[in-house]
Amino acid sequence: MSTPDMRLADAFVALAGTPDDSYDVARHLSVLTGHSVALLGVGAVGAVLRAGDQGAVRVSASDPRVTQLETGAVDRCEGPGHDCCRTGALPETVLDTAPAHQRWPHYTPRALALGYTRVAALPLTVREETVGALVLLHSRSTPLTPVELALGRSLATAAATALVRERELTRSRVLTSQLELALTSRIVIEQAKGVLANRMTLSMDQAFDVLRSHARSHRVKLADVALDVVEGRLNIADPHAA
Amino acid sequence: MAAKQGSSGQATGRAGSAWLHAARAGRRAVQQGILADQHERLAALTADRRTFHESMASIHRGTERRHLAAAQLHDARARRMSDWPQDRAAPPLGLAEVAETCETPSAALALIGADHRQLAVSSSDQLSRSALDLEYILGLGPATDAAKWICTVSASGPAVDGLWPGYGSELAALGALSVIAVPLTSEGICIGTLAVFDPPPDLAGSGILAWVADALTDGLQLGPDANPELYETADLRPVVNQAAGLLSERIPCPIGDALSLIRARAYAEATSPETIARRIVSGELKIN
Incomplete structure (x- = not known):
């Protein structure tokens, strides 16, 4: 049997995650929304995440119907998640009111149809950058307490930190592999020149010409041709031999 | 004469480019410094979020120092290029600036x-x-x-x-x-x-x-x-890798083994791997 403190600790450990090769954003959002429902005692939680610079957005929720609700809101650029991403934390809103219908004409009736009467949204923020929003839906007669909102903010921050960390790690891995690939490609080309120079009794410049001609005529990258030569998979015929 | 003008123009252009890089890095350092100052002030004023603001201040301060170091490197580069003789080709951004900064x-x-x-x-x-x-x-x-x-x-x-x-x-x-x-x-x-x-x-x-x-x-x-x-402009040791390719075909052996042979020979003769590699490529040195 777990105490509330233990459940809280479990949630933060799960959200901290271990960003590695197996890291999965969808699973992370699912962990966030699942733990948020359990700890905050709300009806459902949706997470809206800006997936990159291209304007792509990912949506996840504790309930598939809420995933649909939030996805529809993203498509129409409305709803508490959208507004929160733009302006920061959104105060709790009672949905069955004229202002709510006016503000979110598509979102409000659908949320009400699912049985939710109140909604609040908290930003997923790291280092002053908002990467998404956590949407809290419920049908209680009273609003969320300041303690519940503070806990929600902490969950959102923990989740956003792990997400941004993973994003930075991925970017760094890509840049590092690009740098290493650029260097090793140039090295392998030099090695292939040596192989061909010896095989065909050519100068290094002539060996490079042979490599380049082969790459051009076969529409293959020079570095790929060089690697095949060095690893013995390609035996280029001497163009001058005939 | 044309070559001299080209070198001079290249050096002047590189100095200008280095000043630009230095100025940009300096501006980024200033921005980070301002953010660090703000968080340090907030850390002193707010008790409930002090840890958060102290942590943010530390992150911005670290980034500020990083940009300052970059600005210093480019600044050293710009000064070096401004004084560079007109009749000499401009050298690439190198470790001379790093050594000076350190x-x-x-x-x-x-x-x-x-x-x-x-x-x-x-x-x-x-x-x-x-x-x-x-x-x-x-x-x-x-x-x-x-x-x-x-x-x-x-x-x-x-x-x-x-x-x-x-x-x-x-x-x-x-x-x-x-x-x-x-x-x-x-x-x-x-x-x-x-x-x-x-x-x-x-x-x-x-x-x-x-x-x-x-x-x-x-x-x-x-x-x-x-x-x-x-x-x-980093040196990929082209001649050493050419020699390794040549040896691997001649012996024959994997490239890694050929590189080890070159290193071992350089160690035995107390010379650079490039010297050994040049002798292999020229045919003066036969390793089997």
């Missing part, structure tokens, strides 16, 4: 692969180049360990040879008695190392070396501080 006589940069072996190198002078060759030949040394353990490595006097047998005595013969090597890391991944030789006594504890390493990492990767010259 106030050390000699600095060496090694870009490494996943196996911690050197892929490409840059050096400020002959001593640092010879030290890089030494690590390449021996497969051990301060930069190799800094990359392997992702930490700062330093040693001086007899301790150098104690840590890396054969390296210390050769380094002393080159004229250097102490060395500090730091890894160039990006999100925990080591992409290279920076080593300085006979550094001033207070360099190790000053943090400057780590900030310069960070600035070099930014310069090597695609980002606002990217400096393609840094990696485009």
Whole structure:
């Protein structure tokens, strides 16, 4: 049997995650929304995440119907998640009111149809950058307490930190592999020149010409041709031999 | 005459470009400094979020230092290019600026692969180049360990040879008695190392070396501080790799074995791998 403190600790450990090769954003959002429902005692939680610079957005929720609700809101650029991403934390809103219908004409009736009467949204923020929003839906007669909102903010921050960390790690891995690939490609080309120079009794410049001609005529990258030569998979015929 | 004008124009252009880089890095440092100041003020004013603001201040302060180090590197580069003789081709951005920024006589940069072996190198002078060759030949040394353990490595006097047998005595013969090597890391991944030789006594504890390493990492990767010259002009040891290809075909053996043969020969003859490689390529030296 777990105490509330233990459940809280479990949630933060799960959200901290271990960003590695197996890291999965969808699973992370699912962990966030699942733990948020359990700890905050709300009806459902949706997470809206800006997936990159291209304007792509990912949506996840504790309930598939809420995933649909939030996805529809993203498509129409409305709803508490959208507004929160733009302006920061959104105060709790009672949905069955004229202002709510006016503000979110598509979102409000659908949320009400699912049985939710109140909604609040908290930003997923790291280092002053908002990467998404956590949407809290419920049908209680009273609003969320300041303690519940503070806990929600902490969950959102923990989740956003792990997400941004993973994003930075991925970017760094890509840049590092690009740098290493650029260097090793140039090295392998030099090695292939040596192989061909010896095989065909050519100068290094002539060996490079042979490599380049082969790459051009076969529409293959020079570095790929060089690697095949060095690893013995390609035996280029001497163009001058005939 | 045309060549002279071209060199001069190139040097002037490079000085201008370096001033621009320095100014940009300086501006970014100022912005980060302002953000750090704001968080430090808020940390002092608000009790409930003090830890958060202190942590943010620390992040912005670290980034500020990183940009300042980049600004210093480009500033040194710009001054060097402004004074560059008109009849000499402008040199690439190099380790001379790094050495100047670190106030050390000699600095060496090694870009490494996943196996911690050197892929490409840059050096400020002959001593640092010879030290890089030494690590390449021996497969051990301060930069190799800094990359392997992702930490700062330093040693001086007899301790150098104690840590890396054969390296210390050769380094002393080159004229250097102490060395500090730091890894160039990006999100925990080591992409290279920076080593300085006979550094001033207070360099190790000053943090400057780590900030310069960070600035070099930014310069090597695609980002606002990217400096393609840094990696485009790094020495990939082309002749050594040509010789390795040639040997691997002649013997025959895998490329890795051919490179080991070149290193072993360089060690046995107490010369550089390039010297051995040139003799192989020219046909003067036959290794079977």
